Amino acid sequence: DAKTTQPNSMESNEEEPVHLPCNHSTISGTDYIHWYRQLPSQGPEYVIHGLTSNVNNRMASLAIAEDRKSSTLILHRATLRDAAVYYCILRAPLGGGADGLTFGKGTHLIIQP
Amino acid sequence: GAGVSQSPSNKVTEKGKDVELRCDPISGHTALYWYRQSLGQGLEFLIYFQGNSAPDKSGLPSDRFSAERTGGSVSTLTIQRTQQEDSAVYLCASSLGGFSYEQYFGPGTRLTVT
Numbered sequence: 001d002a003k004t005t006q007p008n009s010m011e012s013n014e015e016e017p018v019h020l021p022c023n024h025s026t027i028s029g030t031d032y033i034h035w036y037r038q039l040p041s042q043g044p045e046y047v048i049h050g051l052t053s054n055v056n057n058r059m060a061s062l063a064i065a066e067d068r069k070s071s072t073l074i075l076h077r078a079t080l081r082d083a084a085v086y087y088c089i090l091r092a093p094l095g096g097g098a099d100g101l102t103f104g105k106g107t108h109l110i111i112q113p
Numbered sequence: 114g115a116g117v118s119q120s121p122s123n124k125v126t127e128k129g130k131d132v133e134l135r136c137d138p139i140s141g142h143t144a145l146y147w148y149r150q151s152l153g154q155g156l157e158f159l160i161y162f163q164g165n166s167a168p169d170k171s172g173l174p175s176d177r178f179s180a181e182r183t184g185g186s187v188s189t190l191t192i193q194r195t196q197q198e199d200s201a202v203y204l205c206a207s208s209l210g211g212f213s214y215e216q217y218f219g220p221g222t223r224l225t226v227t
Contacts, residue, residue, distance in 0.1 A: 005123070020214075034215075040222065043117075043202070043204050043218030043219055043220055043221050044156065044206075045218065046215035046217070049215070067114060098162070099146075099215065100146055100148070100160075100161050100169075101156070103148075103156040103160065104155060105155055106155070111159065
């Protein structure tokens with residue numbers, strides 16, 4: 001899987017929007033952009049994924065740059081429960097390799113009340 | 114519905130002993146994954162099962178680690194002759210298919226080797 005780069009940590013205030021950036025300049029044309037998060041003392045949780053177009057679901061929005069070399073996870077109104085480590089992961093369709101997720105260091109999101 | 118479950122939630126063992134960790138995936142999920150997370154480290158992929166195909170063991174750190182998946186459902190991760198560096202949280206995940214959109218993770222088993 002291609003490499004992603006995320007800030008180590010970010011801080012935001014409760015009830016404000018949060019924009020979490022991810023750079024993936026070596027992304028290939030078939031790589032999907034996935035976001036997971038891990039709350040303290042829990043297993044990771046799927047957040048959202050996309051390929052080229054922006055995506056929205058009940059948890060978040062994913063904005064993908066036109067050249068696909070970067071993306072931004074948007075939490076529209078952060079709550080204290082959103083404090084977690086957020087991972088941006090690229091996933092290629094099966095090509096004979098492992099299908100395990102490759103987690104980087106992620107971004108530690110801190111929410112201030 | 115029921116999520117991925119793992120047992121035990123905590124396991125303390127002495128160095129050199131064998132341990133077995135169990136994972137019950139979500140019913141109907143054909144793909145099953147094992148990961149581990151050491152203290153202060155990221156998640157590390159270990160092994161992947163897809164249906165009845167031979168598992169992808171490319172992430173297993175040594176031959177002391179093995180895993181089975183019986184009947185395409187429950188999986189057991191076995192660590193033989195445990196070492197202190199095996200101490201970690203072992204996470205299991207399942208998904209609908211090999212290249213599924215999301216993986217659902219269990220709560221993990223915290224293994225401590227003394």
